Amino acid sequence: MSALQLSHDELVNVYRTMRMIRRFEERVMQEMGTGDIPGNTHLYAGQEASAVGVCLQLRDDDYISSTHRGHGHSIAKGVDIDSMMAELFGRASGTCGGKGGSQHIADLRKGMLGANGIVAAGAPITCGAALSAKLLGTGQVAVAFAGDGAMNEGVMSESFNLAKIWMLPIIFVIEDNGFGEATANAHVSAGSFTRRAESYDIPTIEVDGTDVFSVYAAAGEAVERARAGGGPTMLHVHVPRYYGHYSGDPDTYRTPEEKAAMRRERDCLGNFRKRVKDVSLVETAELDAVDEEVEAAIDRAVSAARAAPFPPMSALTTDVYVKYL
Amino acid sequence: MAQKSFRQALNEALHFEMGRDPRVIMMGEDLTGGAGANGVKDAWGGPFGVTRGLLDAFGPERIRDTPISEAAFIGAAAGAALTGLRPIAEIMFVDFAGVCLDQIMNQAAKFRYMFGGRAKTPLVVRATYGAGSRSGSQHTQALYPIFTHIPGLKVVIPSTPYDAKGLLLQAIRDDDPVIFLEHKMLYDTVGEVPDGAYTIPFGEARVARDGKDVLIVAIGRMVQVAEEAARKLAAEGISACIIDPRTTSPLDEDTLLEFTETIGRVVIVDEANPRCGVAADISALLADKCFDALKAPIKLVTAPHSPVPYAPNLEDAYIPSADAVVKAATSIIKR
Numbered sequence: 150m151s152a153l154q155l156s157h158d159e160l161v162n163v164y165r166t167m168r169m170i171r172r173f174e175e176r177v178m179q180e181m182g183t184g185d186i187p188g189n190t191h192l193y194a195g196q197e198a199s200a201v202g203v204c205l206q207l208r209d210d211d212y213i214s215s216t217h218r219g220h221g222h223s224i225a226k227g228v229d230i231d232s233m234m235a236e237l238f239g240r241a242s243g244t245c246g247g248k249g250g251s252q253h254i255a256d257l258r259k260g261m262l263g264a265n266g267i268v269a270a271g272a273p274i275t276c277g278a279a280l281s282a283k284l285l286g287t288g289q290v291a292v293a294f295a296g297d298g299a300m301n302e303g304v305m306s307e308s309f310n311l312a313k314i315w316m317l318p319i320i321f322v323i324e325d326n327g328f329g330e331a332t333a334n335a336h337v338s339a340g341s342f343t344r345r346a347e348s349y350d351i352p353t354i355e356v357d358g359t360d361v362f363s364v365y366a367a368a369g370e371a372v373e374r375a376r377a378g379g380g381p382t383m384l385h386v387h388v389p390r391y392y393g394h395y396s397g398d399p400d401t402y403r404t405p406e407e408k409a410a411m412r413r414e415r416d417c418l419g420n421f422r423k424r425v426k427d428v429s430l431v432e433t434a435e436l437d438a439v440d441e442e443v444e445a446a447i448d449r450a451v452s453a454a455r456a457a458p459f460p461p462m463s464a465l466t467t468d469v470y471v472k473y474l
Numbered sequence: 475m476a477q478k479s480f481r482q483a484l485n486e487a488l489h490f491e492m493g494r495d496p497r498v499i500m501m502g503e504d505l506t507g508g509a510g511a512n513g514v515k516d517a518w519g520g521p522f523g524v525t526r527g528l529l530d531a532f533g534p535e536r537i538r539d540t541p542i543s544e545a546a547f548i549g550a551a552a553g554a555a556l557t558g559l560r561p562i563a564e565i566m567f568v569d570f571a572g573v574c575l576d577q578i579m580n581q582a583a584k585f586r587y588m589f590g591g592r593a594k595t596p597l598v599v600r601a602t603y604g605a606g607s608r609s610g611s612q613h614t615q616a617l618y619p620i621f622t623h624i625p626g627l628k629v630v631i632p633s634t635p636y637d638a639k640g641l642l643l644q645a646i647r648d649d650d651p652v653i654f655l656e657h658k659m660l661y662d663t664v665g666e667v668p669d670g671a672y673t674i675p676f677g678e679a680r681v682a683r684d685g686k687d688v689l690i691v692a693i694g695r696m697v698q699v700a701e702e703a704a705r706k707l708a709a710e711g712i713s714a715c716i717i718d719p720r721t722t723s724p725l726d727e728d729t730l731l732e733f734t735e736t737i738g739r740v741v742i743v744d745e746a747n748p749r750c751g752v753a754a755d756i757s758a759l760l761a762d763k764c765f766d767a768l769k770a771p772i773k774l775v776t777a778p779h780s781p782v783p784y785a786p787n788l789e790d791a792y793i794p795s796a797d798a799v800v801k802a803a804t805s806i807i808k809r
C-alpha cells in the first residue's frame with residue numbers, strides 16, 4: 150500500500166489522529182505526575198498506527214472494542230478528547246460521567262463498545278456486536294482489538310471459533326507489543342498467533358504496526374471480506390510499547406538501550422513524515438501546523454477537565470439498573 | 475518485635491514455607507516481572523511486590539510466571555494439589571476470578587466431597603481485593619461473600635501484618651483449598667511481626683479492642699475503619715469492642731455469640747456489597763442464636779448495592795466510613 154492511495158486531506162487527517170493519540174498519552178503521563186488524574190493508566194504511545202490504520206477503514210457506525218490500553222482506539226474511532234480527558238480526571242463531563250475511568254471509556258454513539266479491565270473480554274462481546282450487525286442486516290462490521298497477552302486467554306480461541314462457524318463480520322486485531330505487563334510474550338506463548346487463527350480457517354495477515362499504510366491496507370482487505378459476508382479475519386500487528394505497562398511502571402525489565410532503539414527505529418509518526426515527504430504529498434510545514442493545532446486542542450482538554458466538577462454524590466447509586474423496583 | 479509491612483509479612487511467610495517444604499510451588503502472572511526479557515530479573519517482585527526475591531531463592535521451576543490464562547493455571551494448580559504438590563496460585567485482582575471461577579467453585583472446592591472424602595486439595599489461591607485505589611469497577615470488588623458461600627472453600631481475610639503472616643503459613647499447610655484475600659490498601663500498613671514462623675488457626679476471631687457498650691464486627695480493611703470509629707466513640711464516652719473474625723469460612727461463631735451475649739448491641743462493617751454479604755450472614759447468625767441478648771437492632775454498615783465507581787469523591791463515598799460506623803453505633807446506644 151502506498152501513501153498515494155489516500156487524498157491529501159486524508160493523509161493530513163491520518164497524521165493528525167496519530168499525533169493526537171501520541172500527545173494525548175504523553176500529556177496524560179505528565180498529568181499523572183501532578184496527582185490530579187487518579188489511579189493508574191495504560192498508555193498507547195508507539196502503537197498509534199494500528200488504531201488509526203484500522204479505524205480509517207471503518208464507517209462511523211461500525212463497532213470496535215478495546216482493552217485496558219484503550220485511549221488510542223477511542224480517539225481513532227472519533228471519541229471526543231475533551232470528554233476522554235475529563236473522564237481520566239474523574240469529572241462529571243467525562244465520557245462515562247466520571248464513573249468509568251481510563252479502563253472503561255465507552256461511547257456507544259461512536260460504536261466504541263468499551264475499553265476493558267478484563268484481558269480478552271472484548272473479543273466475545275465483539276462477536277455479539279457482529280452478530281447483531283449480521284442479523285439486523287445493517288452492513289456494519291466489528292473490530293476486536295486485543296494484545297499479545299490476551300491471546301492466551303481461552304476466550305480468545307472460543308471467540309475465533311464462534312466467529313468462524315457463524316461467519317461473523319468481525320476483524321480480530323492482535324496488537325503484539327511483545328509484552329503482557331512485564332512478561333515477555335516469548336516466555337508465555339507457544340506456537341504462532343496466525344497459525345492459531347488459521348487452524349479455525351480464519352485468514353490472517355502479518356502487519357508492521359509502525360507503518361500506517363500497511364495497517365490501512367490489511368484492514369481494508371479484512372473489512373471488505375467482512376462486509377461481503379466472508380467472515381472473520383485476524384491481523385497480527387507488530388507494535389512497540391513506548392512506556393512501561395502502566396503509568397507507574399519503572400520498566401526496568403527492558404534495557405535502556407533497547408528502549409532508546411525502539412523509540413528511534415520504530416516510530417509511526419517519523420515513518421509517516423518520511424513517507425509523505427518522499428512522494429511530496431504533504432508539506433512538512435503543514436504537518437508542523439497540525440502539531441501546533443493538536444497541542445492547543447490537548448491544552449484545552451486538560452484545562453477544561455481540571456475546571457470541571459466531580460460527579461454529584463447521587464451518581465453513586467444511579468445507573469446500576471435501567472429500572473429497579 | 476520487629477515492625478514490618480503487611481507486604482513483607484506475606485513475603486516472609488512465602489519464603490519460609492517454600493524453604494521448609496519442597497512441594498510448595500507458586501504460579502501467577504508477573505510473579506517476578508521481567509520473565510523472558512533482557513533487563514532486570516524479578517523487576518516487579520510481583521504486581522504488588524509481595525513475591526520479591528522468591529525467584530532468586532527457589533528458581534523458575536517453583537516460581538512460575540504464567541501466561542494470562544487464569545482458567546488454565548488455577549485449574550493446573552488444583553490438579554497439582556490433588557496429586558502431591560502444594561501450589562500457591564495468584565489471581566492478581568480477585569475480580570479476575572470471573573474468568574476461572576469454574577476451577578475454583580466446581581472443581582477444587584468439590585473434589586473432596588464428590589470423591590467420597592478420598593481427595594486432598596492443598597491449594598492456596600491468593601488474590602488482592604478492595605476499593606480505594608481509583609481503579610474502576612473491575613479491579614476493586616470485595617468478592618469474599620461469593621467464596622464464603624461455597625462449601626469446600628476456606629476464606630481468609632487478614633487485617634494486620636501479624637495476622638497476614640500467621641494466616642498465610644496456616645493456609646499453605648492446610649489440606650483444603652483456601653482463598654486468601656489481601657486488601658491492596660493494606661500492603662503498606664506496618665505492625666509487629668515476629669521473624670520466625672508461626673501459624674494462626676482458622677476459625678479463631680481476634681478481639682482487636684476491648685469495650686463494653688457496643689460490639690463492632692469488622693474484617694479486612696474495615697478493621698481499621700472500626701478502630702477509627704472506636705476512637706471517635708471513646709471521645710463521646712462510648713466504649714466499643716472490635717472483633718475481627720479473620721476467616722469467614724470457617725466462621726468463629728462462638729466468639730461472636732459470646733460477645734453479643736455480654737454486650738447486646740452490634741454494628742457489623744463490611745466493604746462488600748450488602749446483598750447476601752458477610753454482614754448479612756453474621757447478622758442472621760446473631761439474630762437467630764442470641765436474639766434475647768440483643769438490646770437493639772443489629773446495624774449493618776456496608777458498601778451500597780452498586781459497582782465501585784472511578785471518580786474519587788464517589789469511591790470515597792462507596793467505602794464504609796468511620797463516621798458511618800459512629801452514627802450506626804450511637805443510633806443504637808442513644809435509643
Ligand SMILES: Cc1ncc(C[n+]2csc(CCOP(=O)(O)OP(=O)(O)O)c2C)c(N)n1
Nearest residue numbers: 218266267268296297298299328329330570
Ligand atoms: C483476566 C485478566 N487477567 C489479568 C489482568 C491483568 N492485566 C492487565 S493488562 C495485562 C497484560 C495484557 O497484555 P496484552 O494483552 O499483551 O496487552 P498490552 O498490555 O500489551 O497492551 C494483564 C495481565 C487482567 N486485567 N485481566
Ligand SMILES: [Mg+2]
Nearest residue numbers: 296297328329
Ligand atoms: Mg502486549
